[in-house]
Amino acid sequence: MNEQKPKNQPHEEAPKNIMGEPEAPVSTWKKVLSKRWVYPAAYVAAAAIILTLVWVYQDAGRKPMESTPASVTDTVQLPDDEIVRDNTPEKADVQKTANTEDLIWPVANVSEVSIVKPFYEKEGSAEDHQAAMVEYKDTFTPNTGIDLAREDDKPFEVKAALAGKVTRVEEHPLLGYVVEITHADNLKTVYESLADVKVKQGAEVKQGDSIANAGRNEMEKDLGNHVHFAVYENGELVNPVTVLPKN
Secondary structure (H helix, E strand, C coil), X not given: CCCCCCCCCCCCCCCCCCCCCCCCCCCHHHHXXXXXXXXXXXXXXXXXXXXXXXXXXXXXXXXXXXHHHHHHCCCCCCCHHHCCCCCCHHHHHHXXXXXXXXXXXXXXXXXXXXXXXXXXXCCCCHHHHHHCEEEECCEEEECCCEEEEECCCCCCEEECCCCEXXXXXXXXXXXXXXXXXXXXXXXEEEEEEEECCCXXXXXXXXXXXXXXXXXXXXXXXXXXCEEEEEEEECCEEECHHHHCCCC
């Protein structure tokens, strides 16, 4: 005899589905986040990113400061008449002064002296040549400069006609004491027949500095107390009168 199930016996419950769809699987992110190492790893990664950004920011701020000294060495092209060696204002002024300085008469007071023997000019007249010849023991030599003396034959102070370096100081048997000063622009001045020399070889002198007193020499004994003044330009003698101020 077949057994019949009770009419009121509840049926087994089937899995609950919505609209007949299958049950949704567990999210992958939830599985990952459920791991215990995830949060420490994320913290370390975030810290590394922050440190990297800070380093990049600081490095970017440093680069302009590091490049500043390089701009100091940049060369600026100046016109030829403005180029100087040293860019410091003091030395630049000294250089400009030296280049624009003109010769002065090599005496303290120009009005107290006169030219007692002129420079020998090749293009001069016979009379000019005769006046510019130096006689010594029946030998005549063209005068290489001008000779200055006072009318009363008294000694007088001799000064540097231009700033420069003393490149020669010696006692010559015929010319007396001789001082040579070398200047910029290939100029050189020579002072002969001196006494009481006040400068030494190698010294730097300024224009107008006292270098000696006028004296006597054997070569031009007849001129008495005087100074022989010669000017060289590029190694060639020039008439001092052409480069000195007009009286």
